[in-house]
Amino acid sequence: MSGSVNENQIEKYPSNTITPEDTKDEKKLPLDSPTTAPQGELYELEPKKEGFFESIINDFKPATTTRGDGAALKRSLKGRHMQMIAIGGAIGTGLFVGSGSSLANGGPASVIIDYTLIGIMMYFTVYALGELAVAYPLAGGFYTYCMRFIDPGWGFACGWNYFLNYFVTFPLELTTCAITFKYWTEINSAVWISIFLFLIIFINLFGVKGYGEVEFILSTIKVIATTGFIILAIIINCGGVPTDHRGYIGGKIISHQPFRHGFKGFCSVFTTAAFSFSGTEAVGLAAAEAENPRKSLPHATRQVFWRIAIFYVVGLLMISLLVSPDDSDLMNNSSNTSVSPFVLAIREAGIKGLPSVFNAVIIISVISVANSCTYIASRTLHALALNKNAPSFLTYTDRLGRPLMAMILVLAFGFIAYINEAKNKSTTVFNWLLAVSGLSSFFSWGSINLCHIIFRLAMKKQGRSLDTLGFVSPMGIWGSCIGLGFNILCLIAQFYVSLFPVGGKPNAAGFFQGYLAAIVVVVFFIGYKIYDRTYIRSLADIDLDTGLHTFEDLSDNNNEKPRNAKGRIKQVLKNVC
Template sequence: MSEIDRKTSEEKKVFDSAESNTTTFQTTEAKIYPSESRNTFYDKSPEAEEGFFEKIVNDFKPPATGRPDGVGLKRKLKNRHMQMISIGGAIGSGLYVSSGNSLADGGAASVIINYSLTGIMMFFTIYALGEMAVAYPVAGGFNTYASRFIDPAWGFSLSWNYFINYFVTFPLELTTCAITFRFWTDINSAAWISIFLVTVIIINLLGVRAYGEVEFVLSFIKVIATLGFVILAIIIDCGGVPTDHRGYIGGSIIKHNSFRNGFKGFCSVFVAAAFSFSGTEVIGLAAAETDNPKKTLPKSVRQIFWRIALFYVVSLLMIGLLIDPEDPNLMGNQSGTSTSPFVLAIQEAKIKGLPSVFNAVIVISVISVTNTSTYTAGRTLHGMATLKHAPKLFVYTDRLGRPLIAMLVVLAFGFFAFINEANKNGNDISDTVFNWLLALTGLSNFFCWGSICLSHIIFRIAFKKQGRSLNELAFVSPMGIWGSCIGLIFNILCLMAQFYVSLFPLGGKPNANDFFQGYLAAVVAIVFFVGYKIYDRRCIPNLSQLDLDTGFHSAEFYNSFDGSENEPKKEKGVFKKTLEFFC
């Protein structure tokens, strides 16, 4: 056997192992462990005799199944968790705070157009991800698909780029949590960082179910707050607030300087809009911990439409109607939530008490992003280890299905947030450090989303080339391969816009510092790709020979799992088909 064939065989075994660790369903469990309850892998009989503290200690140990690397991730995320995560998962500081900078840079028209275009890109991308995640619900998600359908070297590069993105984001979001409290008090930021860090550590140690419950509650609050703001904004715009001296506003503000800084301002908003949607793809990672991907993932994917239409486009349209892009308060203190256009809109209407309430919502949203960052980074590192793209020790999962070692590494990096105390001496060392750390992964979202679309395109072409029918798929993206092509083109345009803004920064002249802070991630990705390619010299496999069976979960498999194969099929009307498409 040649060296290339040996590596291909080894990777197939690794993918098989990852799949068996993360996609064993209840019917399979019943055959392997007949004495266990559903959704449980380890022998529970000894636990009945364990004391409370003894059980806590033992839960960190490997399961009693003879597998030293653990049992794999647990399928603890229910339908309601996935629905709320999909709706509120990407609602955070990108919408509530950074949109203010976008408004000041490009004007209201640029904000609305670019967020709409980016939303269309995400609409196509997430549908493609949903199709693959239902067919292959494995650890690592889209990073695994990139390794399998595009190139192992690109999958390696993408995985590390994506991991570092959320790994670095964790301490940065902890810092943001502390900064939000400056709206009320000047208490030392280190105190708030400590509180939030301990909170996130506790949530993660409680397991994926705790993550799901916390995200369910926090996302619900964000959704209600955003809906409430839209209603309030309509009232303010129509002159329905007695304390607002402006009276009826209508479209008088949005018409003023709606395109600021010309084409350069438009491009800068395009990039910022894309970053605001970061985290949308997390539902693909969560597929490995969802109790029934066939039911939960399609519903979560369909919620993307409402998130784009209502929570981004409509809310930002209302911001454009209420806030002048030249408002000095909008760019007064870019590090604090006082610059949030949502809080500013309420303040300018002179509604007492409500600005503090919405600032509390921003705090909650940042906590949610922090929680998601740790979940994503830990699961990504665990997924990379299953593909041998990271040290083997990160494969370990404990008795509760937590990727313990990977999770602890991510949580430990949260203490890096305390570097902000270095600023007390009058220097900006923490800002410099964080800026360059973020520069390492500044293009991570575009690499990720573009890879999802390209993986889906290759998957579909190979599926057709091998004579397979789409009827084998449990969930089919209604946009098909053309939707992924459009999504890929949009991602390429985002990379071009980022290159232009990095080379010609807004309000400044071309310089090496701004360029590399905006485009250093591309250099890092290329280095990772080339380095792994030298190590693993396999060519891209022929589409007619591409392995589509390993880890594949067909519609027939899901039907036998949930019993729907015995249910009579009903013809769906136009209304029901339309409703299912969006809901």
Template sequence: MQIPFGRRRESGDTDVEKASTNASEAGQGHGQQQLDPKVMDPNAGESNLTQEQEEMLHRKLKGRHMQMIAIGGSIGTGLFVGSGSALQSGGPASLVIDFIIIGIMLFFTVHALGELAVMYPVAGAFYTYSCRFIDPAWGYAMGLNYALNWLVVLPLELTAAGITLQYWPGARDIHISVWITVFLVTVVIINLFGVRGYGEVEYVLGMLKIIAVIGFIITAIIINCGGVPTDPRGYIGGRYWHNPGAFRHGFKGFCSVFVTAGFAFAGTELVGLAAAEADNPRKSLPKATKQVFWRISLFYIVGLTMIGLVVPSNDDRLLNASGGNTAASPFVIALELAKINALPSIFNVVITLAVISVANSSTYGSTRTLHALAERRMLPSWFGYVDKRGRPMFSLIIALLFGCLGYINEAAAGDEVFNWLMALSGLSQFFTWGSINLAHIRFRHAWKAQGRSMDEIPFHAAGGIVGSYLGLGLNILVLIAQFYIAVWPLGEPMSAKYFFQNYLAAFFVALFYLGYKIYKKDWSFYIPLQDIDLDSGRRDMNISEELAKDREEKAQWPRWKKIWHLFC
């Protein structure tokens, strides 16, 4: 027996227990059976799609796709260009320290997400987890917040791609709207191939970005040691940490770097969102989750440390490091200062491809979240329609129509409109990451309260529940730091306009949350631990024996192999 489509869970209802029992019965002897998505989340309502309308998302993402999405999937303008404005605002020390703080937070966050996604590889991932383990209203707010974030990022990235091409004199003669059209059509074509197209494009572009960053790090080491004959500076060493200095603009400069760091890391959580379309999440997700360590330590921390060593933080070009202006990219500036011919143009090509990659990822993130919201009757049902090729078509159309906002550049007030669009996405990631940590904390407490064994969990987060508490705390501290900067801005007078342009996302989250509460007339703040459904949505059921064998095998490994397996 399944929960009737039209029925919602009321306080004290026993539907959760029934759904859990039914889920367990459905899983007996069928470890890979996909449970009905309509009973995945009894707290948030059920899907009202008809059987003829509903098609399942295709599970075509392989292990190599998942790993590349985790390692290089969202490396884009945040790292390649935005890091320049962060270097100018906070100096090289603030740049590295802030990125390390955000990196530590993301390490625990992604591991928490990995544990949940391996256990419940369902559509919507972290939005769904917020609905199930925290509160439906908070989940609704997080779902709309995340979808809106990626919807507005798409036109921003398309515009950034057009600006990127203007690095070359010949491209400057072509109006930017032409380039926006070219890149928008490219994104449309990629998405016509469904999830497999997304996975293959991210695999190829991710590989190119990784090679480029590693190549840059090696080149920067040579530049710093004075090994480039054309560089008039000779040996640099730690010169720029002394003059103009390790820190700029004091504590405000330090705090101002956090949003840039968050934007640069945006998309790290996509590996969890892709779990529903992975062919074997129990095998591929743990490996992909562990790759985040290398992404944080190598590509961000090491790469930006080298940037701070070879580019002075008072370079005037860094003042323009926004909106995809790759002439202001610290990576390009480093190569230009060393007077290395051709390499600046080559790296600009990499940045262009990285922007396309992020635009592709933003389309994927928004469409899958809109689809999941519709599955739980939090949006009109047509958002949840999936065609026979596994594409959420109506959600995809909405996302691509948002891409047309890139043409606002034609308007006289285009820059002003874009500033407000960016305000919608500025803090969005921190709410998402904090909710992932909170959902994992609630999951672990519910697991213990309902007498479950930890041996039933296929993948354990590296930091456990302590890591999630730390990740949640760091997210809260960053939001506080950004509130401080929004009220008392760096180099700007206090103003309501500046405050809302830097903290607007928080008000939208509050609006979505309260709106849901008012509409549903449900003023409870959380789901009781005993009422949390821990069974619906599990793709692998009754695999305790298989997990026990895996643990016995790993216990026999030599120490070096255990250490290697911890990070790879």
């Protein structure tokens, strides 16, 4: 039979009857035909026309096929989606708003140094994740690597902690969206929460395509706005704004009080900077739904260097030159966008209109974060269920590749945002919810680096060549060792700040809100080990084959030669530049 045949339209007929008229030349039968044909013959059935509403209903039916990793997710993310997810993934409230409290607590020098150090750590981490994700583009991202390379118990603990982080953050971001509008109006927050919750639900109806397109658009806006701010900040600093009475500023502000609150302030900025980069690892999770992870993921990971260098380091350098750490607005509630140093820098220059424009950019950033929260939380929960670490009904995936039950659970939790109306208790409730997973990023990034280290050691132990991999991290195993060390330092710094908070005295509530997540991870890990009694596998016993995509499997060009060790220096320069 010529032409391609949709497997859903193929049917085998028993051999006890024949079809003398209908099967002579034309092997096509209507869907409701009662006729049968000789055994083994395949007949293409005419597709049944579906109405608009019938098509929508059918899209929610179970997926008919699964991939090698057991998931039925669709590979719909294009290269441009992956690039913007990588570039704009961490540009959000952590940069636009959280940097304000960092400036007030640690001073401009601490901000520049700490954000640069954390950026270097993320550079190593994302490259390690890129190598693993190209080799194993599986549902669940780094969680599945923890299960395979470290220990099933550790994977269980980190997977649930990672899910809870974005699960809890979702309603908080909806609340932040509502509070952001107070810059213009005092309309009840519940109105804005309802609008944004409906918007996020609507976006998720389009599955991974909806996530990819929305992130592409919103990340593009964030990148343009941040780039525009840097240019404007240079003009303001040089005295090029007529409405700014300060004239030429230069380094007057940054040299006045470069460090604040000593070593304690430095540590507090160190941890805040790390939280600001949360979401960078989403590009590895999205690899499971990328059209061509071998091609798009390496290119996306290379964007991390420029994002760190331009948007964070240069952007915060300009903020440090324009906004004084003594500004009283910076010490206000960090959920209020009036404390955004970006908005303050524009407002203090006397430029009318632009503060509102940048406030709108912050709203866009918050929507982007909320959209990412639903994507990351639902995919992680779906992967947990696939590995039998969550209830089996959460594995349900519809024909559009949406992990439907996991999505519904995550989106339903968004209604917790309405607790914001209980003004006396809302802050306390959200603080304790966030405390459950507050250190998730450190455990996630540290685990990614550790997975890469063990993966490389297992490759060497089992005599495997790196030339077979579709993408090799130019930083190698030592880059992952440095990244792991940075994460351990972050956990130590967070412990110190939780025990001795900046501007306050040690107290039990403050400590547990800052470090409760570590206790939760340890409890999850020990509980799993007691229940399942798994053991840590030796390097020789680690499974490197299941789900592995080699260079030859993923290459689009059959004449392309595998990379070797001699070309590693050139590759580093190419990746950086």
